[in-house]
Amino acid sequence: MTNDEIQKMEDKQVPHGRIDLIGCGRLGLRIGINLIQVHRGGPKIIGAFDGQKIDGGDIIFTLLGAESGKSKPEFLEQLCTHKEEFRKVVSYSDYITEDNLDLIEGDVVIIVIAGGNTIPTAAKIIKHAHERGAKTIGTAGIFGFGNENIEIKDISEYDDSNPAVEELRKEGITENHLVLTTNKLIRDNEPVTPYTLDEVAKIITINALKLLRDKYD
Template sequence: MADEIQKMEDKQVPIGRIDLVGCGRLGLRIGINLIQVHRGGPKVIGAFDGQEIDGGDVIFTMLGAENGQQKPDFLKQLCTHDENYRKVESYCEYIDDDNLDLLKGDVVIIVIAGGNTIPTAAKIIKHAHERGAMTIGTAGIFGFGNETIDIKDISEYDDSNPAVEELKAQGITENHLVLTTNKLIRDNEPVTPYTLDEVAKMITMTALKELRDKND
């Protein structure tokens, strides 16, 4: 019996890679969740963002970040595991046409914000799918905190969410998981830390299941 337990424990080790495109308020939460996973989870977390931390990034400064520090570097700093067990690879740059090949994850999480990010997200998704990776993204996470959060394949959404429809117009019609509160910037509601916590939790759980399935 002890030998069987040992065999099961030996299988429950970090494996594979999850790429996190966007290390802002939501991305940081997801990254911290992934770092803390025990008995499994990713061996490598690729963290991508070209933005520096400033005084408005309260969750970063609460955790000890310095103004001007690069966001992916801070996530790497928080990962105190032995690198042979788990590590964060920091890429202090935005993903664009010239560096898509940096994305190597079994699962790619896309949580970029600011302006119209749909064209960039679509390119990332297409590149990931060509490699056989699974992708997860968002399509509106506004709300006060008591919204129902949906996460399902893009093919299962109707035409009521313009962010989803724009992704579809860019050619992303299946095999991409989309999470949304069904509230967008047009609804004039905030993005609360409560919502970000719940969204991060759901994305983390989904990414871990996809990572396990990819590496079974």
């Protein structure tokens, strides 16, 4: 293989496109850090959305040096020390609502929002993303001690046993949306451990990168 041939291949393996991360909590931060660290490809822009501020209970943030009261998306932006022409995080210190859906511009949209009934909001985000031609990934229960069998597949491939999946379907999300789950939900009275979050973040990152690659191949 000649140097010119190698150079052409290297020129193709540069960051391109945009991945939007809706939710920058314990799981979202892990995914964001994974995406920032990708070499030889990955997103050129990471859009980070969350209206929450860091507090003393956000241990993964404080371990990384975050100050209490700082915006979570802004902290992720701070962690991205690449030159802007290579990769940058664009932070939005707001929750996504029906009124600001237009802020979502990613080729791939990852939805990892938590707290209360987030499914109606997730459904609106997914519909907006699909209208733009974007690919979407979300979760449907990630509770568990850390040794669960994690599934990820299109929502159309699930049976009717997961109530979070069924709620999404009732909102009109029936296909073309990747759903990850441990098949453990809040009703199962199990914790969410850092081991589970690490593995979930890894799998979501892998699949988001594949979707981004497929869009630009």
